[in-house]
Amino acid sequence: MPPEPSASTPLPPGHVEVWWSSIDLSPAELDALRADLGEVERARISRLAVPDDRRRAVVAHGLLRRRVARALGVEPADVPVVRRCAVCGADDHGKPAVAARDAPEVSLTHAGTLAAVAISTAGPVGVDVEPLRRDVDWSSTRRHVFSAAEWDVTSRAADPQTARLWAWTRKEAAAKATGHGLAAGLERVAVGEAAGAGGWREVAMPADVAGTTAIRVLDLDLGPVWTAAVAVAGAEPPPTLTVCRPGN
Numbered sequence: 001m002p003p004e005p006s007a008s009t010p011l012p013p014g015h016v017e018v019w020w021s022s023i024d025l026s027p028a029e030l031d032a033l034r035a036d037l038g039e040v041e042r043a044r045i046s047r048l049a050v051p052d053d054r055r056r057a058v059v060a061h062g063l064l065r066r067r068v069a070r071a072l073g074v075e076p077a078d079v080p081v082v083r084r085c086a087v088c089g090a091d092d093h094g095k096p097a098v099a100a101r102d103a104p105e106v107s108l109t110h111a112g113t114l115a116a117v118a119i120s121t122a123g124p125v126g127v128d129v130e131p132l133r134r135d136v137d138w139s140s141t142r143r144h145v146f147s148a149a150e151w152d153v154t155s156r157a158a159d160p161q162t163a164r165l166w167a168w169t170r171k172e173a174a175a176k177a178t179g180h181g182l183a184a185g186l187e188r189v190a191v192g193e194a195a196g197a198g199g200w201r202e203v204a205m206p207a208d209v210a211g212t213t214a215i216r217v218l219d220l221d222l223g224p225v226w227t228a229a230v231a232v233a234g235a236e237p238p239p240t241l242t243v244c245r246p247g248n
């Protein structure tokens with residue numbers, strides 16, 4: 001850290017880059033990332049009440065801007081990051097996007113001590129990270145995440161809790177790729193049981209959410225205490241992928 005992407009600039013076509021970082025950075029590194037944010041973004045993040053929420057957001061949005069800036073040949077603070085809600089059309093919430101010609105598609109996630117971003121020339125992208133060790137009240141959560149058949153499959157896994165958390169993360173990544181998020185109805189997002197070529201699984205989204213667009217999702221190994229996945233919509237063939245850590 002701080003992220004000085006050494007990977008290809010700009011991204012090759014049909015490619016997804018995932019950048020991830022701990023949010024436990026030095027004050028100087030955090031200040032530098034904060035300086036790279038846009039004004040509206042900085043003001044929004046400074047209003048977050050919980051210090052860790054501010055750090056997560058600064059690292060995720062800073063990483064995203066730095067990588068996209070390299071792709072577009074502009075300064076990070078000048079990257080035109082906008083939001084577009086796929087559900088209601090509003091521009092003050094929803095999936096982030098870069099409003100520039102030939103800009104890559106983007107997605108970001110932050111949880112616990114980790115922040116990650118995905119930048120894609122392969123199609124709309126969604127990335128999600130969740131802590132692997134957490135208590136979930138499945139009695140109330142289950143029906144919002146899994147179909148009955150999917151629940152049965154996870155129940156037969158050697159470690160049902162781990163299988164469920166990975167399956168949930170895949171669904172969130174897919175729903176973030178289309179921009180619908182939880183409004184897609186995760187229990188209607190069907191992820192293939194078996195991984196295909198390159199580890200990609202096929203996802204069937206509800207037709208009213210994403211039509212017939214092919215969506216694929218891939219598990220990411222970001223260390224033993226996280227579930228993480230990246231999903232891409234409309235990529236044929238499956239995208240190539242690099243996973244990078246700033247400074248490595």
Ligand SMILES: CC(C)(COP(=O)(O)OP(=O)(O)OC[C@H]1O[C@@H](n2cnc3c(N)ncnc32)[C@H](O)[C@@H]1OP(=O)(O)O)[C@@H](O)C(=O)NCCC(=O)NCCS
Nearest residue numbers: 057087088094095096108109110128176179180181182183
């Ligand atoms: C997006 C969502 C899945 C995030 O879940 P999460 O695991 O708690 O959080 P993550 O850290 O993984 O992702 C958060 C980031 O996703 C992005 N995001 C927000 N809404 C998104 C959406 N609809 N699609 C894709 N990405 C979205 C944002 O960049 C956000 O971070 P930021 O607020 O710092 O910019 C969930 O919050 C959601 O679905 N929200 C919208 C629900 C809804 O009903 N929307 C309709 C409103 S009309």
Ligand SMILES: [Zn+2]
Nearest residue numbers: 085087088090
């Ligand atoms: Zn909305």
